[in-house]
Amino acid sequence: MARVKHESRWYPLESEESVLDGLLRQGVAVPNACRAGACQSCLMRALSGEIPEAARVGLKDTLRTQGYFLACVCKPVAGTELEVAGADALRVPARIDSLTLLSASVLRVRLSTDAPFDYRAGQYVSLLRADGLARSYSLASLPREGLLELHVRLIPGGAMSGWLAREARVGDTVAVQGPAGSCFYVPGHPEQPLLLAGTGTGLAPLHGIVRDALESGHTGPIWLFHGARTPEGLYLMDALRELAARHSGFHYRPCVLTGGSRDVAEGALDVLIRAECPRPVGFRAWLCGDSGMVLSLRKKLFLSGLSLKDLHADAFLPSAPRVEPVGAR
Amino acid sequence: MSTAAQEKSVYEQIGGEPAMAAAVDVFYRKVLSDDRISHFFEDVDMERQAAKQKAFLTMVTGGPSNYSGKDMRAGHAPLVKRGLNETHFDAVVEHLRATLEELNVPAPLVERVLSIAGGARADVLNR
Ligand SMILES: Cc1cc2nc3c(=O)[nH]c(=O)nc-3n(C[C@H](O)[C@H](O)[C@H](O)COP(=O)(O)OP(=O)(O)OC[C@H]3O[C@@H](n4cnc5c(N)ncnc54)[C@H](O)[C@@H]3O)c2cc1C
Ligand code: HEM
Numbered sequence: 001m002a003r004v005k006h007e008s009r010w011y012p013l014e015s016e017e018s019v020l021d022g023l024l025r026q027g028v029a030v031p032n033a034c035r036a037g038a039c040q041s042c043l044m045r046a047l048s049g050e051i052p053e054a055a056r057v058g059l060k061d062t063l064r065t066q067g068y069f070l071a072c073v074c075k076p077v078a079g080t081e082l083e084v085a086g087a088d089a090l091r092v093p094a095r096i097d098s099l100t101l102l103s104a105s106v107l108r109v110r111l112s113t114d115a116p117f118d119y120r121a122g123q124y125v126s127l128l129r130a131d132g133l134a135r136s137y138s139l140a141s142l143p144r145e146g147l148l149e150l151h152v153r154l155i156p157g158g159a160m161s162g163w164l165a166r167e168a169r170v171g172d173t174v175a176v177q178g179p180a181g182s183c184f185y186v187p188g189h190p191e192q193p194l195l196l197a198g199t200g201t202g203l204a205p206l207h208g209i210v211r212d213a214l215e216s217g218h219t220g221p222i223w224l225f226h227g228a229r230t231p232e233g234l235y236l237m238d239a240l241r242e243l244a245a246r247h248s249g250f251h252y253r254p255c256v257l258t259g260g261s262r263d264v265a266e267g268a269l270d271v272l273i274r275a276e277c278p279r280p281v282g283f284r285a286w287l288c289g290d291s292g293m294v295l296s297l298r299k300k301l302f303l304s305g306l307s308l309k310d311l312h313a314d315a316f317l318p319s320a321p322r323v324e325p326v327g328a329r
Numbered sequence: 330m331s332t333a334a335q336e337k338s339v340y341e342q343i344g345g346e347p348a349m350a351a352a353v354d355v356f357y358r359k360v361l362s363d364d365r366i367s368h369f370f371e372d373v374d375m376e377r378q379a380a381k382q383k384a385f386l387t388m389v390t391g392g393p394s395n396y397s398g399k400d401m402r403a404g405h406a407p408l409v410k411r412g413l414n415e416t417h418f419d420a421v422v423e424h425l426r427a428t429l430e431e432l433n434v435p436a437p438l439v440e441r442v443l444s445i446a447g448g449a450r451a452d453v454l455n456r
Binding site for chain 1: 350353354357358361362375376377379
């Protein structure tokens, strides 16, 4: 059996139980969302004890050296004694600056932070409500713009998206934690062709990356594919068309499964990509949004010749069902 | 070829760690495209899987590796339960050969790598 100490109390873990599940089960509140090692909402810090390497995969070196780990995938070997603390030090207070619908199902949330928030366009953050509810959102803004911009898809019954759509008010205080992720533009190869593909609010990080690349003077072709089920799922079309009109190397290709038109292609996203970019060898690519789409497209692009080191993907994993503390209700 | 060059591992001769990244791309692409074996490599996390391919290539080219025969047995035991057999093993070896040839590794070195891989047969298939 492993034991975890949190705020001067010891909590035993069952075999194969993660630190997150063990703490939640015994009534300790720890922010969390995907519980699959991706969203980084459940970051905690080890004050003492051995952390398995699997719980630190994908963390920046600066976080590793400070002892941070992902509680949801941390399963200490039997006999381990761990002393842990929350990640409060990584959270930055922020205020809701504006809430604007970009389409019937996408809400733009702008946040202002008191201290400058250091990130690369395209990375994601955990948004924390005052009560600890946490969800990951990608940044659509550029660092020079000051405000942080999120595109939140409104999900029926969604805890965070529902709160943002109905109850949150301009001026409300929240917190952001991060940034995380490797979906961002890397200067140094201005002529490399770029391929960006996303479904739904997967457009958020891509919009940031495209503008970052253009502002950095990228000269190679840039392809942006935005997929949705129906035309109602597309948004920012005018802004992107205008951007394409100003930059001849930037190609914007919206696409829907049904209801296509002269300006919007109809069909599967991967088919459209294959038609426009038949041989993506030597490209750099970013894939964001629905996890099924991201994973299958990543595999297809890899098989058609893209190098793994040039493939960046953020799967928008949904939150996992809550763990109720023992004895609740 | 001097004696010193012969003593160098294939891993070092083909360029060590940096060359592995290119080799992983080529090898993993072949494995994923082969319907006979691709189902063993379906993993939601391609990056994690790529790291394992790298461990595989490093090991068979004689690079720094600390997998024991016992680790090989344990690591592949779940796959044997899922039906891993001689045919699959041969398919992997075939892709390994094609990968090395594509990377212009000289024939004698390719044979050395394949003999290291062949030596793992009993452990991988849990015989
Ligand atoms: C790295 C990362 C980046 C992300 N970036 C963004 C982003 O930029 N914009 C954005 O809108 N979201 C993003 N997400 C998803 C986001 O974190 C939340 O999961 C999402 O907003 C739903 O939260 P919620 O609290 O509103 O709904 P929840 O209360 O978590 O879910 C309510 C119900 O809806 C289901 N559900 C959740 N998501 C979906 C879905 N996509 N489709 C169908 N059913 C669903 C849940 O399983 C649950 O049953 C990202 C996720 C990750 C891991
Ligand atoms: C030729 C001899 C082989 C050697 C030397 C070898 C070596 C390795 C090594 C070093 C790992 C990494 C272990 C880890 O880090 O977890 C590994 C994992 C793996 N190997 Fe092999 N391997 C061989 C043959 C095969 C064959 C024939 C198959 C299937 C067709 C296979 C499928 C896998 C899979 C799927 C994994 C990942 C397992 C997991 O995710 O748990 N290997 N192998």
